[in-house]
Amino acid sequence: MILGVNYMAWRWLFSVNWSAAWISVPLVIVETYSLIDAFLFGVTMWKLRVRDTPPAPPEDLTVDAFITTYNEPISLVMTTALAASRISYPHKTWILDDGARPAMKRAAENAGIGYITRSPDWENHPRHAKAGNLNNALAATQGEFLLILDADQVPEPEIVHSMLGHFNNEKVALVQTPQWFHNVTDEDILGSQAPLFYGPIQQGKDGWNAAFFCGSNAMIRREALMQIGITGYVQGVRTTVQQTLKAADKVITKARAEHAATGPHVNRALNDVGQAVRSARKELHENKPVANVTYDFQRKVDAASKSIVTVDVAALLADLDEIARLSRDGGTGAYIGDDVIDRLARRDWSPIGAIESVREMVQALDVDRSEEALPVMPMATNSVTEDMATCMRLHTQGWESVYHHEIQAKGLAPEDLRTMLTQRLRWAQGTMQVFLRENPLLQRGLSLGQRLMYFSTMWSYLSGFAAVVYIAAPIIFLCFGVMPVDAFSVDFFARLIPFLVMNQMLFFVAARGRKTWRGQQYSLALFPVWIKACTTAAANVLFGRDLGFAVTPKTRQDGGPPWSLIRPQLVAIAALVVAAVTGLVRMFTGLGAPAGTLVNIAWVVFDLLILSVIIRAALYKGFTPTEGVENSGI
Structure with missing residues (x-):
């Protein structure tokens, strides 16, 4: 941070090219954005918490295992449900079928597994997607603790034993475990495993009592959910x-x-x-x-x-x-x-x-909330991703969360770029909806650390706008000679390079040997997705425009490489290549300064390395079992 503040202070005070303010000012602004992003990441890592094995839970607690489904293949849902029914701790397994499929109901009944679909109260009322499905099930069940699983997340028999002991602390409302996918190659070309998030980031947030609920592979205390439902x-x-x-x-x-x-x-x-x-x-x-x-x-x-x-x-x-x-x-x-x-x-x-x-x-006051199917909605319904909003409300009421760093369920990751883009867009839209509706910086009941932990995740999705400037700046210099920095001098390099090196060392140390390059690539390569998420979420919150809710398909979507979905990235790649060639031509003909040209050529090469992942993802043909990597535990 010392190096970063030193660099940015110099940038603002001495190196902005005010004669080309139309590009130099946006560049220094997004550099400042990146410094704040690095600060928030550093704060997260500052209190990284590695928890001990929890004590054994009491044997008389009541547990409901919820498996949420809408249109996933029945065989896939039953694989998860049967595994859930074999969980060693006494519990009741329920399939929450939002698709109300007769065949799904028959399969559940034949296996002796509970089946819940929407009650008639939901007719002609907002359904609220997965949040509504869970709220409906909460009203129909009574377990003290809820294990929530997506339809593809097959649990281990010891999942409840491993998590339930954390609830011996009566302030704990939520225990989250990693999401790990067995249909991902060692290359993880679609960036599904997220080893940095399901590891150091969640452990860092855990140190601030801000570990996130991620929608699946989590246990929640019913009492805590009902409290925030009644408060709402x-x-x-x-x-x-x-x-x-x-x-x-x-x-x-x-x-x-x-x-x-x-x-x-x-x-x-x-x-x-x-x-x-x-x-x-x-x-x-x-x-x-x-x-x-x-x-x-x-x-x-x-x-x-x-x-x-x-x-x-x-x-x-x-x-x-x-x-x-x-x-x-x-x-x-x-x-x-x-x-x-x-x-x-x-x-x-x-x-x-x-x-x-x-x-x-x-x-005429409507104290019964007749516009809703249920007057009390414990799971937050103000976002297409109910998990973050629900978790933040738990934290505002003084409840604690736990990140349990042990793989206890194995799921299915997207097997094609089209599905991955749908999933990432929904995550980003939901996060930005929460930011615009319940800004964590303004929420009563959150500690300063919790505010920063929630804000850091929301702040990260603004990187799409920053990426546009980072891609445009070297193109503008190499093609037109417009310098966004007053001079590529010794002062510039002496301040920038140490900051960049230390920034990468921060990631290296925090990752503790985990592969983080894929995540860094996608943070930039998906810039059109992040921009769309921000603009559509703002349109939804401010003007009531519908976002819809897309369930992530659990099987590969055929149709060939989805080039149309990554057109902005392809245009950016082409422009960067043209700019590099143009810059070299200008330098060898005496029109371009050698130092500035070489710096920007290096910048272009780095951008191309980042963006190249999107082409490989478009050509990815999906997972085959022989490609898989075996889980050796975390």
């Missing part, structure tokens, strides 16, 4: 009341302006209701009990309504029609929406009509 329900009701009072404030403010000259008794009544609205909003902000706030508010509105005895009959009849319409709207929605607020605020109300509309809004 209460917060949902509170939000509904806040929105309703916001609408009431607009209605009363407009009515007071329109009827200022009506008479003192009318003004007094409207002022009383306005004061009641402001008081109720303040009490909610102070976290007073919602039931008390709404009860006191309704009493004040009733008193104000009775104080008005003179009204215009025609205006009152029109108001009654609007109030009836409001009642119909309020009875079918979760809260008073912005469209209703605008409609109410625009309307010319009689004094009593304004007060009665406020009363009707409060009485």
Whole structure:
């Protein structure tokens, strides 16, 4: 960090080429981004935790093993379910079939395995993909601890024994184990194994009590899930009341302006209701009990309504029609929406009509959350990846998580680039949804370390924008001679090279012999995926555009190399090659400075080494058993 700060301070103060600010400023900005990224990685490694073997768990705990499925092959699901049924610790195995397939139900029943599909309560309600499937199963089962497995993650018989002992600590809500894939070659051309994440990164996060829930191969304490579910329900009701009072404030403010000259008794009544609205909003902000706030508010509105005895009959009849319409709207929605607020605020109300509309809004509060199939949703439904959001909510409530660094289930990784891109896009979109909706830096209940651990993962997905600049800068210099750095001087190299060397040493030391090059390649090579994830997640959160939910296929998708899906990378590769040739020609003809040209040629070669993985991935023909590597344990 000392070397990095020294380099970046020099870059900002002395080396920005302001005459070409259109490229030099973006470059120094993304370099600063990379320094922050290195800092966050270093913080993660600072408290890396290697846990001892947990104590043996009590034998009288109740455990439910959940196997989530939607459209995976029945034979694949049954392989996992049968392995789960052979887990040595007493438990109940359940197949959670979101596809409601009769053949899946018959296979489960024939094997004596529990089968759960959506209840009728979910008809005409949002389904929330895997999160909804798990929430539905939570309502139908009773186990104290839940083992969650994806349909392809075949568990070892000792998986529960190895994890359950961690829950002897009553503050532990979650235990996560690695995800390891048996259909991956030693080359791991699609970068599936993630040895850096399922190892040093998770262990580093564990040191900060921020080990992540990764959606599968994890155990969760039901009590903890139900607590955050109920907390979420209460917060949902509170939000509904806040929105309703916001609408009431607009209605009363407009009515007071329109009827200022009506008479003192009318003004007094409207002022009383306005004061009641402001008081109720303040009490909610102070976290007073919602039931008390709404009860006191309704009493004040009733008193104000009775104080008005003179009204215009025609205006009152029109108001009654609007109030009836409001009642119909309020009875079918979760809260008073912005469209209703605008409609109410625009309307010319009689004094009593304004007060009665406020009363009707409060009485129409939907405390049963009729827009959802279940009022309590323990698994977070605000993201296409429920795991990170759920885990962060557990941490905000003071629960602890554990990363258990032992392979206890073996799954199937994507066998083609198309499937891998679908999977990575969904992961990135879900992470950015959580960032935009529940920014960890702003969440109450998280420690500083936990905030940084969540933020570091979210921050990493912004690398797609940085990659564009890192690819463009050498191309611009080699083709047009535009220097993003004021001079490639001794000062430049003396500051940059030590920082780069130490940065790579940090990865080398943290990896402890694990292969990390593939992960570094994909962090840059998938830059169009990261950009798309950021933009589509923002469109979803800010404008309500649908993301959809794509289940990762568990078999290879035929159709030949998906060149169209990696067109941006191919264009970048072609541009880098052209730039290298152009730069050499310019240098030998005296148009390009030798030092700058050679530096940027080296930069281009590095970018090409990184991006070349995407071509090999497109040509990858899938896994064959003879290529596999045997697991020797972690």
